[in-house]
Amino acid sequence: MRSHRTVSRLGIVGFGAFGRLIAEHLGGRFDILAFDRAGPPSAAPAGARFAGLAEVATCPIVILAVPVDAIAEACRAVAPHLQPGALVLDVGSVKLGPARAMLAHLPDAVEILATHPLFGPQSARDGLAGLKIALCPLRGTRAPRVAAFLRRALGLDVIVTTPEAHDREAALSQGLTHLVAKVLAGMEPLPNRVTTRSFDLLREAVGMVRHDPPEIFEAVTRGNPFAGDMRRLFVELAQGLDRELGPESVAAR
Template sequence: MEVQHRQTTLGLIGFGAFGRLVASAFAAHFDIRVCDPARAEARLDDGRLLALGSMQEAASCDVVVLAVPVARMRHLCEVIAPMLRPGALVLDVGSVKLAPVAAMQELLPDHVGIVGTHPLFGPQSAAQGLAGHKIVLCPVRGTAHRRVAAFCRWLGLEVIIETPEAHDRDMAMVQGMTHLIAKVLAEMGPLPDRMTTASFDLLRRAVGMVENDPPTVLHAIEAANPFAADLREAFFDRAADVRARFET
């Protein structure tokens, strides 16, 4: 008699651009159930349809991925807390880690494992696949981060284990400055694309990779990161100093 093994279920809460990327990458490895009240269907870019169900169906899976804006994390944790099954693993994928991790620790039941994650890529940068990209893992509760790390490495990702605070400090510069500069340049109008230098082409590429991100991403990076404000002020102070050199 052939023994049939049950495929691990993955509940994906949120099916925006990054939620679709997660689903595309994991569809071959998990039985995915999607919950997103704003969607009439959960269709991948290649045309495949995933099961679209209720919050209860997604939250009762073996692995639950919270792919929602950082500002909604606390409320979502309150909603799904009584729905999570013992032994489940909950992960978020937010650009900020301190606030989401604190919410998950406080509001999710002790019988679930928790890992904070931040994939350092998006739908545009990972359009050709995940291999070679980076992901940050923040162990929160339990030892499941070891399995998550092993799986990510198997997918070809470079895994960085870090604390939420260290993550947010670095991201205030890495993402905060990138998005801030991109936002300013994008609002200055179309960038030249014919008479360009190699360095300017790299700048245009950086702007293009983030300028179409939804407002919720910019808000998380610039407003929800507790270290971003001081860094912005330091940046503008130094920009003012540079500007003054040419006005005297």
């Protein structure tokens, strides 16, 4: 039986790995409606009911859990159905592009909060407590309440920032990790006997992102306007070191 307390409806547009993760963690607290343009998954989603896009978009809270390059399209699709005062959030790995898209394509009467949960299904395996989420309040007044909910109810470490500051930092943190992961993948087979603790940690670090879906790699590289400069600096520094160390090895005399 449904509790007598009013349970808010929460709409999830895009039911990929992250949409499912949201449903798992918020299913007990919200009445979750989900839409995916690929149709309902064959297995019944945990804690969510599938519905048409129009119905999902009428929820008081709507989370756009689509890839970064599909956010503008999702905004245009939900816009006619959104209720005045609704809160719309995204969960993209970069923030300047999605923020621009949401501000451009969502109606003036809705509140907008751009977010970047700095974790995925793998890092959230042991629960959400202590994981980070970046919030970029774009329009409306509810960001502090959302931040308080994420802190108290989910135990997340909430970072309030701007899309530009976020993307500058993420170009280095996420961009670097994905770049090093791709480079190391190209150097396989990597050793597993003569290894140090630091190398084992390095492999663990890149192992966490190397099976990320290609949309994530796209977003943190091409989707981040600061990622290109980071990559150029990375390549220059590596080349500089290689030149400095020279082609010849100096074996023990």
